[in-house]
Amino acid sequence: MKRNLGIVLLLLMGAVLSCESKPDQANPKQEMKKKAVVYQVFTRLFGNTNTTNKPWGTLEENGVGKFADFSEKALSEIRKLGVTHIWYTGVPHHALVNDYTAYGISNDDPDVVKGRAGSPYAVKDYYNVNPDLAVDPVKRLEEFKALVDRTHAAGMKVIIDVVPNHVARSYQGLTNPEGTMDFGAHDDVSKEYDVNNNFYYIPGSTFKVPEWRDGYLPLGGEESVLVDGKFVENPAKWTGNGSRLAQPNFNDWYETVKVNYGLRPDGSKDFEELPSGMEKQGYIEHFQFWENKTVPNSWDKFKDIALYWLDFGVDGFRYDMAEMVPVEFWSYLNSNIKTKNPDAFLLAEVYNPDLYRNYIHKGKMDYLYDKVELYDSIKHVMKGYGWTDHIPVVQKRMADIEHHMLHFLENHDEQRIASPEFAGNAQMGKPAMVVSATLSTSPTMIYFGQEVGEPGAENAGFGKPSRTSIFDYVGVPHHQRWMNHGHFDGGQLTEDEKNLRDFYQRLLNFTISSNALMGDYQEIHFYNKDHTEGYDHKILSFVRWKDGEKLIVISNFDDVKTYTLDLKIPEDVIAKWHLENPTYLLKEELYGKEKATLTIQEGRGNVRLQLPPLESYVFSVQ
Structure with missing residues (x-):
């Protein structure tokens, strides 16, 4: 009876909060008063000052960053960049090749670990954190809690990973809350499937490690008693990506x-x-729908994990490969999370555009990666074979969910902009970043090192350069120059790197302060292609406005050509902006150096400007 009364009170309180402080579900632009900026940082790489970078190097050889490296100074500098949320990637304890048996942690088998430091998406213990990241592994949870508190004190919120689709083959919870059983502890392994089994099984078959390919060998071929081509798992389980083979493929x-x-x-x-x-319903109705229903055991396990970390002080989650898990589970999990913390930041990796609306509206996700639509379109333009014409088309297609589509140009899965395999030059990311950060009301994400042009050139071991390794112990050279031996002052950066970081800082701080970027959008690109001499598919232009702030954004993706243009502002925009004077001064918001004038004749606006290679202007109408 007390439990039911508590639920009723909780729902009533949620309803009051929903009415008083939460926006109308049908008006998503009001969910945040200003744009959010997420700084994704690979936690074990951030503070590592070791420059050895030996392929397949051990922790002792190549070094590793710690929670403690995120000092008050480091966090202050990240905040000054314009960051509102830090996504600490790789925090939950995952399988890795390092000996922590003195702390009661079992060794992981290199035959089923990618790299030496291990994949952050092969979680071994959801109720603890990676011992590599602690100065004292015994106190690793306390050290992470201190980092959460420091981050909050610096004015930012904390996001960590939850990977519901799969866990490490060696999963072993050492610090489970009382009454919490490990995944698979009560499974009936005689069955391929049972609704309350946590895993799928291949009865009668034992697991076999894959046949190594492309010159790959565990630990780079180093001899080890742990590398014997075997891993005991009987019966074999389905592999994380859905493979039903007892011997999965190397890929x-x-x-x-x-x-x-x-x-x-x-x-x-x-x-x-x-x-x-x-x-069409909000999280409270979804919570009520599931309240008295029996759900598979794995649903409750992940709900308990998420609520545990909320109690710990974490402010949100990034969900790995969310589309591989049924949308009903997300409705269940996210409505439980939002009931506990209505402001929790929920970001999901979904790559199938046909599923976007389901995972947002039914799964109650706050944000999804805008990878397949916007990121891919911008990348093609940056690489020289795409046209900016495609960007407004994508934005129109996303119009009903644009607020929920998080924008980025780098993350741990994608190539670094400065890598030869992508753009080969970090400066190529400047117009793209202006477009990505100002095109919609959605959050913006950058990956640590992006702001100083990190090229991801290291051969760390598992995997190939162009992406900073997530599998091995490695130093990140450009980022290390910014760290400057723990001073976090950019003391070793080149002038180009300093200028690039200054650009990111100006842009991101503008985005989190602008009203217009949470308001209306209209492309003027195609109008200018039709009416402006010299305007072509290397340029993109659009306008944004809200609460009296009116912005004109134009970017040049060409790395050679300077454009001299009479940019046109269409009659309908001038009318919507209620501009009646013949001239208006334009202020350039990022650097404040460029001066321009908006002249209006016969209801149409005109801006005479010169646009150098890879330059962007964000003009506000004064």
């Missing part, structure tokens, strides 16, 4: 096992589906 996610969410092997569902109309 499968062989270091992980897939979690069962009540999806039968034939794809049918062993749980109740959301009824029609739930996509």
Whole structure:
């Protein structure tokens, strides 16, 4: 009875909060008063000052960053960059090749670990953190809690990973809360599937490590008693990416096992589906829908994990490969999270555009990666074979969900802008970053080192250069120059690197202070292609406005050509802005050096400007 009364009071309190402080569900632009900026940092790489970078090097040889490296000074400088949220990547304890048996932690088998430092997406213990990141592994949870508190004190919120689709083959919870059982502890392994089994099994078959390819050998071929081509798993489990082979392929996610969410092997569902109309309901209604329903055991396990970290002080989660988990589970999990913390920041990796609206509206996600649509379009322009014409088309297609599509140019999965395999020059990212950060009301994300032109050139071991390694111990050279031996003052940066970071700082701080960037958008690109001499597919222009702030944004993606233009502002924009004077002064918001004038004749605006290579202007109408 007390439990039911508590639930009623909780729901009533949620309803009051929803009415008083939360926006109308149908008006998503009001969810944040200003734009958010997420700084993704690979936690074990951030503070590492070691420059050895030996391929397949050990922690002792190549070094590793610690929670403690995020000092008050470091966090202050990140905040000054314009950051509102830090996504600490790789915090949950994942499988790795280092000996922590003195601390009661079992060794992981290199035959099922990618690299030496291990994939952050092969989580071994969800109720603890990576011992590599602690000065004292015994106190690793306390050290992370101190980092959470320091981050909050610096004025930023904390995001960590949750990877519901799969866990490490060697999963072993050492510090589970009382009554919490490990994944698979009560599974009936005689069955391929049972609704309350946490894993899928291959009865009668034992697991075999994959056949190594492309010259790859565990630990780079180093002899080790742990490397014997075997890993004991009987019966074998399905692999994380869904492979049902007892011996997965080298390109499968062989270091992980897939979690069962009540999806039968034939794809049918062993749980109740959301009824029609739930996509229009808020998290409170979703919470109420699931309240008295029986759900698969894995759903409750991940709910408990998420609530544990919320209690710990974490402010949100980034969900790995969310589309591989049924949307009903997300409705269940996220409505529980939002009931506990309505302001939790929930970001998901979904790559299928056909699923976007389901995972936002039914799954109650706050934000999804805008990878397949915007990122890919901008990358093609940066590489020289794409046209800016495609960007307004993408934005129009995303119009109903644009606020929920987080924008980025780098993350741990993508190539560094400065890598030869991408643009080969960090300066090429400047117009792209202006467009990415100002095009919509959605959050912006940057990856640590992006702001100083990190090229990801290191051969760390597992995987190839162009992406900073997430599998091995490595130093990040450009970022290390900014760290300057722990001073975090950019003391070793080149002038070009300093100027690049200054650009990012100016841009991001403008975005988090602008009202217009949380308001209306209209492309003027195609109008100018039709009416402006010399305007072509290397340029992009659009306007933004809200609460009296009116912005004209124009970017030049060409790395050679300077454009001299009479940029046109269409009649309907002039009318919407209620501009009645013949001239208006334009202020350039990023550097304040460029002066321009908006002249209006017969209801149409005109801006005479010169646009150098890779330059952008963000003009505000005075």
